[in-house]
Amino acid sequence: MSDRDPLAQDFVRFAVDCGVLRFGEFKTKAGRMSPYFFNAGLFDDGAKLGRLAEFYAQRLLASGIEFDMVFGPAYKGIPLGAAVAIELARRGRNVPFAYNRKEAKDHGEGGTLVGAPLKGRVLVIDDVMSAGTAARESIAIIQAAGATPHAVCIALDRQEKATENGQDVPYSALQYVRNQLGLQVCAIAKLGDLMQYLESRNGSGTDADHQRVLAYRQRYGVEEGDA
Template sequence: MAPLASYKADFLRAAIAGNILKFGSFELKSKRISPYFFNAGDFYRADLLEALATAYAHAIIEAHRSGAIQFDIVFGPAYKGIPLATAATIRLGQLDPATYGHTTCYSFDRKEAKDHGEGGNIVGAPLKGKRVLIVDDVITAGTAKREAIAKIEKEGGIVAGIVVALDRMEKLPSPDGDDSKPMPSAIGELRKEYGLPIFAILTLDDIIEGIKGLASEEDIRRTEEYRAKYKATD
């Protein structure tokens, strides 16, 4: 496997140093017991938030320059997506002001529509007729992203793609509870359903490659075993 891009490696080190990426034993919503846990909500310290914003901006710039996504607005679904979209937009303008400094905007949604003042469901740049890039932490079942897509389309926006911090590369639970069956991931299902480009700063493969020398051999072994057991077909 090729070495991680420098921004990915920097992001991974920051996540471990800030205890955002943890190793141990964690019960997920799916009831699976994961040997690692990632919580982007813990990037609340200034230096960690800067590392997060930088990683998102580099991932977006990389996808944009490759031609995979074209966008006008960075959209953060409430609530975790709000600081992510805000920070990423600022960092985009700092890293490449000629491309993003005066044209790229951000927006986010309200959980409940405001019935006074300016009203509405959206705060920030209007979405109508604009290409909208969704930025969020992870995709677990895909429910929150489907809701965000529906809100954007209702406002007249065009969803251009999705960027998340982590792709666990993990298959969805089988309807009959048999985890030995091949199944797609939540990201794979969204790609298939909407035909959208979806990118992640880090994948589980990146984590396993990047934590060598940063995590114990036992943590690496358990994470590799978890990947082998639950890796998705897509």
């Protein structure tokens, strides 16, 4: 068992308490039946969103990742990125923030980008990463603006195999973004942290949710040391 990460454990507990992290049977984008589901859209009031931003900021500042501005991809990344930018400023790290629209605006300032001009090393804030598709879209937007896509920070790393053309591949979406696209990556918590939470919740490791998540990880998980 790897060392326990106090910040990750606090985050998993917070997500469960908010109903954001749920256990049961859920179909993923890849068509798998997952024993757990993480829906960041349920951080749905000011207190929850503010606490979530604290977790992001703590993880980012401890990671040592350098960046010049924050980008929130539409749609979930917009409030996440804004909240994180506010929290970083509160902690003395004030950086510009921008986000994109899904549809170009043909009046007013026009275009698909809103906020500060994209420049320098850009940090992308999102909730989870299942296929890396959203990350590739963000990278394209950032590069088209002449800036450098530098890093991605997400709330939960599912540490499971990605799919390509309906087939499992031996790496996760986060690994793909790091190793193939060349971005630095960090996550507030990982599947391994969720496993530790379930073990400590029950104490004996026989919790039904724990057993289902363990079986899912054994089938779809990526190697811990590579994630």
